Amino acid sequence: MTIQSANQEQIAEMTRAAIDVIRPPGRATLISADHPLPEIARSATADAPELELFHFGFSICSQKVRTVLSELNVGFGSNQFAGPIEYENYTPAYVRLRLQSDVAKSAKLVSSYSGGSAVESEGFDPLVVPTLVDNRHGRVIADSKLICLYLARNFREHIDLLPRDIEPAIIEQIDRVDRTPHVAMLYGANPDCDTRPPELQARMPGIHQKKFRVIEAYIDQVRDEPDLVAAYRAKLEKEKAAETFVVDDAAMRSATAQAETLIRGLEDKLAETSGPWIFGERFTLADVVWGVSLIRLDYLGNAEFWGNAAGRPRVKSYFERALNRPSLVTGVLEWPGSGRRLPTT
Numbered sequence: 001m002t003i004q005s006a007n008q009e010q011i012a013e014m015t016r017a018a019i020d021v022i023r024p025p026g027r028a029t030l031i032s033a034d035h036p037l038p039e040i041a042r043s044a045t046a047d048a049p050e051l052e053l054f055h056f057g058f059s060i061c062s063q064k065v066r067t068v069l070s071e072l073n074v075g076f077g078s079n080q081f082a083g084p085i086e087y088e089n090y091t092p093a094y095v096r097l098r099l100q101s102d103v104a105k106s107a108k109l110v111s112s113y114s115g116g117s118a119v120e121s122e123g124f125d126p127l128v129v130p131t132l133v134d135n136r137h138g139r140v141i142a143d144s145k146l147i148c149l150y151l152a153r154n155f156r157e158h159i160d161l162l163p164r165d166i167e168p169a170i171i172e173q174i175d176r177v178d179r180t181p182h183v184a185m186l187y188g189a190n191p192d193c194d195t196r197p198p199e200l201q202a203r204m205p206g207i208h209q210k211k212f213r214v215i216e217a218y219i220d221q222v223r224d225e226p227d228l229v230a231a232y233r234a235k236l237e238k239e240k241a242a243e244t245f246v247v248d249d250a251a252m253r254s255a256t257a258q259a260e261t262l263i264r265g266l267e268d269k270l271a272e273t274s275g276p277w278i279f280g281e282r283f284t285l286a287d288v289v290w291g292v293s294l295i296r297l298d299y300l301g302n303a304e305f306w307g308n309a310a311g312r313p314r315v316k317s318y319f320e321r322a323l324n325r326p327s328l329v330t331g332v333l334e335w336p337g338s339g340r341r342l343p344t345t
């Protein structure tokens, strides 16, 4: 895409417009060490925080970023869209902002669907969360992997989540987690046994058609802005492919098998270390993304991947440690709307 780059002042204006989408304003809050959860409403008159995060509670990609911010002890403006029901993240104000990220300008737009969410394999989705704005430099950063790397590289004072000596190995783990077909396993059922929580299953009928309707209405609204029209059309194509994928038994069986294979790989990786974390004593970005991923798989009813019968004791105890890591408690387990772990019996 040839998107016209905005200057710092325009980015600030676009950021304000995207924050204005959030209704009621109680979902625009300020996060700090004293208030790690979204309790303190933004005042329209206060100075903009250095970092603004656009996200929603349930989004696994947002959970990764919130966990990183909590580890780094960095405050931020939390702009929590009501997605995935109201689709505030589909509004033109937000999409315009997201298109200002470097990755929007360099990656191809998303069009097909393989069940995952990595920009490398799926292309750039212009309508999703999370997006970070660094007000200090007027930079927009999209994509959870790129945001996590950006934060870890720019805020190393409190904890170094990306030690330089093991950076490539950490990124390899991030990519492995990104290959987990989390999106497919959320929207679609394992045809042999739908393990997803009943309240989640109940939300799925008609969900793609609702997305199509909202997207088509926005295409009509932005018809004079070719970049936006292209962005919405790409998303529509992706969601049409997703609708077919999640009811395709063979595709869903293979997605579930792929997730389990990645967990097997984690067991092998953990066998290489004396722990408690993937790279020994050091808690890194690899542990953030694996922690978030295991919590989501557990929520989706896939804890059997590391249950006693599966014989993956290292993943099992690693998961228990992750549940007690304060940043994962804040960024995922206690964050409103995150989707909670089901009680295990």
Ligand SMILES: N[C@@H](CCC(=O)N[C@@H](CS)C(=O)NCC(=O)O)C(=O)O
Pocket: 059, 060, 061, 062, 083, 084, 089, 117, 118, 119, 125, 127, 128, 129, 130, 142, 143, 144, 145, 183
């Ligand atoms: N590559 C992106 C993918 C982001 C993504 O798929 N976000 C999901 C939530 S985890 C989303 O916003 N879904 C809403 C939708 O597509 O309607 C990233 O890692 O940030």
